[in-house]
Amino acid sequence: MTSTHAELAKRHRAVLPEWLALYYDEPIDVERGEGRYVWDAEGNRYLDFFGGILTTMTAHALPEVTAAVREQAGKVLHTSTLYLNRPMVELAERVAELSGIDDPRVFFTTSGTEANDAALLLATTYRGSNQVLALRNSYHGRSFSALAVTGNRGWSPTSLSPVQTSYVHGSRRRGTPLADLSDEDFTEACVADLEDVLGQLHGTVACLIAEPVQGVGGFTLPPDGLFARFKEVLDRSGILWISDEVQTGWGRTGEHFWGWQAHDACGAPDVVTFAKGIGNGLSIGGVIARAEVMNCLGANSISTFGGSPITAAGALANLDHLVAHDLQGNAARVGAVLRGQLDAAVGRVPAVAEVRGKGLMLGVELVRPDGSPAPELATAVLEATKSAGLLVGKGGLDGNVLRIAPPLSLTEEEARDGARILLSALEEVGTR
Template sequence: MSDDLLKRTRAVLPSWLAIYYDEPIEIERGEGRHVWTADGTRYLDFFGGILTTMTAHALPEVTKAVAEQAGKIIHSSTLYLNRPMVELAELIAGVSEIPDPKVFLTTSGTEANDAALLLASSLRRSNQVLALRNSYHGRSFSTIAITGNRSWSPTSLSPFQTYYVHGGQRYRSPFAGLSDGEFIAACVADLREVLDQSGGDVAAFIAEPIQGVGGFTHGPDGLLGAFAEVLRERGILMIADEVQTGWGRTGEHFWGWQHHGFVPDIVTFAKGVGNGLSMGGVIARAEIMDSLGANSISTFGGSPLTAAGALANLRYLLEHDLQANAARQGPVLFEGLRKVGSPIVGDVRGKGLMIGVELVRPGSTDARSADAARGGGPGEPAPEIAAAVLEATKRRGLLVGKGGLHGNVLRIAPPLTLTADEAAEGLAALVAALEECTP
């Protein structure tokens, strides 16, 4: 049956849609932190549909809210008053930490970042944008234009003039050997130089506090805050892309930007807020959100159905303090993975329940590294080992993700209700898979 479905998939869907595994699986149902395939095999899910199943599969509170709303009305658009949308926007505004916030709901993170770019470029009357190297912000024409990862940028055509700066990742950075303070100073100097070259007429700087598709990479805490000080001097807006980091996943804070000691002008979100429902959005100060000089609506953004489900999901997350659970369970995984000591593990990074494991070829040094001449630096990327580990975890009943510029990073991001026993089970499978794939 799976072979037949794969053939039908390849026949009717684009060839550029990636599918995991040599023998792809059809996920038929889920419950809690587990999913079951069509043949009845159970897997512990450590990826959650790319960090989208944020609380749990088939969370009763969410399924109940969706069923009840579906029995009333599924769709109306923003042309009519919509109680679930307003209640969700009120709750999001209340936890946003943005002063005088307004919320616009969309159907995805891509669309949220599109809206943020529209707000910033319209208000600043500029199409110049700053972004981090190795970044990813969506698959639309405008968000591809500000994505700093060539693997996800199929065209060089662009509606924006984009400038990329250092700071999104450390392991392969030319500043990798510096202390936190020195690293931040070097990146700020790079930012100032880029701004001088741009002429200063920049609309916004967009940044993921932890880069998702880039392989869960990030700079030191405080880096984005140091950037924000420079941007504030020039009136440039700061956009925090919280599509993957928001809602307490990092454990220490509710939003990724809070690790950096500043308040962004605009925040975008998606994925986990809907727990699988198609939901995203933008939070901004009222003066920014209300600045558009034209009419607009959203046909599907904030629909009664998705808003009702997202509202139930967010309430559950807050009532059960899942941020604290991420802070408890994350260190268990970090400590266990850092103890592996395998020559194929080049780096273990991230925060809370958002962990990246960069895999390298044993005994190698990337010739492109600034430290290569001294015999140091990061190991050579090993995408083939990452693919093998993905297969090995699958055989052990565990699903994880894969990313990074070279496709050599394991992405680990289980639902935030992960239990201590499940963390131990997943860690054991990961360690065994890494050991199996070590030459």
């Protein structure tokens, strides 16, 4: 008898693109969720340590979000930006208040990809240049321009580009000539690399776009303060700094509300992009920029779906819940518990090369006995944890990094339960 999942997977493959990735040898249909748990269509329960790629920020089926969406749906679902939109204005005010940017303006999109696309448009227009700096191992989305600044080969299907991108060192260490440097020496080497790259470019450079913690890149992160040093170099030439906070924003790292704030010695970025967690599953993203940059566009522009009444209402309820319940603080406290549990695998499980990250954004890098990346082990761990009732993600330049990012309301008991399952899977797979 064909299972519910097998039948749906067959239909999926018959009508959707081959390049649309699915987790697991036997993919699952996640049918419902509550809190930090989800249930599939065959009734199996899982503790969710990936949150739909860091998107379920507070909790599945958060009552406040459900109520806000239900109330707004009973009024009007859609109007577009050609009309005043109270939920959008109220959400923009809240985001601006929390942004840390002087005289901010907020533009809403429907995804992080579209947010980064808009940020690149602003920067290249403001600076009158199509030259862009990005980090190696980066990922900024699926659109033509976002792929043009993506430095991770596994997610970049074309070399064609609307911008001229130069890649600099800044986050990834393992597997590079900078791997064994101290934080101080790594920072100095990256600054020197940035200055060297700028010295090879001709004329005006528009911007540097960078993730404070590289998401798809396997939760690699620079030493605190590195982007402050970068900003000193950028400011000498008026080059804008775009901080891609699609995965790091809203307190996920625990220590700060925004990832860039670990690097704020020289002030805020010129532009911040966001998405994922603010909507808690609703399709919303956006750009925050100081007014001078945001208002530089001279052509007409609208957004049909960006900041729609229903998504803005749900996102505002979600953001208010996050702040009122100090989920940033919870990410710091419970993240430390989870990190402490996972650190036990280093040295005990031969395949675990490194545990890294901040708050509830943790990566576990897996390698073979010769030290080379082991994507096959990451895949095996995903299968093992699924069988035991835990969902995790994977990423990294070679697909060999486990990505752990539960909703920020994760309890200490749930952290320990999930860590137990993950450690058991690592010991089973990583000692073969």
